[in-house]
Amino acid sequence: MGRPMARNLLMAGYPLIVHSRSQGPVKELVGQGAKEAHAPKAVAEQAEILIAMLPNSPDVELVALGKNGIIEADNRRLIFVDMSTISPIVSQKVAKALEPKGVRMLDAPVSGGEKGAIEATLSIMVGGDKAVFDTVLPVFQAMGKTITHLGPLGAGGFTKLANQIIVAVNLTALGEALTLAAKAGLNIELTLKALGGGLAGSRCLDQKTPNYLAHTFNPGFKIDLHYKDLGLIMEAARALGVPLPTTAVVQELFNALRVKGRGGLDHSGVITLLEELAGVEVKAKQ
């Protein structure tokens, strides 16, 4: 995700300093005009806005608060924009730790996948101070399309988690409904058309219809990643005191898919587990 987002910033004319553990994307972006730095601290000392796009909470903690991290830099003008999907509670902790250094922070996770990153059509869900949001807005606009300020720091992350609940559970509902339909002998194409025309209609149904019809589940958004998000959801829900009975079942189904070695499938591939439970044999169309 980070590479296409950075490319869009370069294309919008922003001078860019990049750092990553992987040298491939760094070399590519340097070839396109970016400058390289060798640690988060070095980026933080030279930049006005530092954007992180990392796998999970510990990575963000390391980059922000670890050795050679943002916290060691001397730059009281710095705005730290974390666009990773991590625990919003960790975001709040990181922001608090950076505050004495004068660093202001936004949490700004995205939805829309690699396609949205490449095409600069990401939906960006932002939490943090409104004045800081207004300062960063033009930079967001170079990477995304629907940019929403949702409240104080953590609000972006909590909204992303709410989004991930709905998507995981709705994809599982589609999996259960289509497995029942298959065992009842229905034509799946006709069924999807009839379902899409009523109250069961959704963006998941529309976007994943080609996967269901071809019965191939190339990502897209991987089960592994959505399983990570379900862990963040349950962690946040427990911290806030919110029992999530349906999401918990879906988390276990996603867990079972990983156990079976299917973590690399698109998240709509949860249907393959439900078909297996029902003894449905479906062959991918070629």
Place this chain on the structure above:
Amino acid sequence: MGRPMARNLLMAGYPLIVHSRSQGPVKELVGQGAKEAHAPKAVAEQAEILIAMLPNSPDVELVALGKNGIIEADNRRLIFVDMSTISPIVSQKVAKALEPKGVRMLDAPVSGGEKGAIEATLSIMVGGDKAVFDTVLPVFQAMGKTITHLGPLGAGGFTKLANQIIVAVNLTALGEALTLAAKAGLNIELTLKALGGGLAGSRCLDQKTPNYLAHTFNPGFKIDLHYKDLGLIMEAARALGVPLPTTAVVQELFNALRVKGRGGLDHSGVITLLEELAGVEVKAKQ
């Protein structure tokens, strides 16, 4: 549902013979030009197409196969169109029992609620012989808008059950997501807007947004009725051998709502149970 559907048939110029256990709708329709009959058998003897709209499987069995039922009539031209949401397995049994009498049957459950019935915009999901479907199509067009022939008898009912899985589970997902959002201190209106713009977007989210914002859950489609449908879903799923782990949890949540005396709420009111589990106190806006 039956009354507005019958009214639309009268308005389209079809001569109508009506029968119901409730005298109110019968009197009203007779006032508008319908003829009254005193038993299903009497309707079946005079009509070319007999349409039933009944609460559940046993009601359809009684009207079709019981004393003074359709099976006792002598009319080999009759087409029996059952538009009730019942067990598709019972539909298949009824069709089989009526076959020796020359009665042809379609199962044609609807989606769209009383509003769709009044405005003749129902989505009608039809199973049965295609030639019989073609004969009845103009009659369906007087009552609905999206009319889909899905396969042999029972296909309408199975599609409706698939529809009801997705709607119940997605409304529960919305309930869990919005409860997490509320406890995280998010503004629900902004959250719904951000969610609606991404992969979490759905017709449920769009149609139920006013309920979530006002925190009033006037039906709409009652929890009592959706709970009945969840029973039909689990019954059909067991008969076909389809484990439905997520739907089963949602069925229990709908059951809990009934235990608490909230079966009369709109099905989006499942959120009130999730809020209660999380200790969220929300007052309805006036």
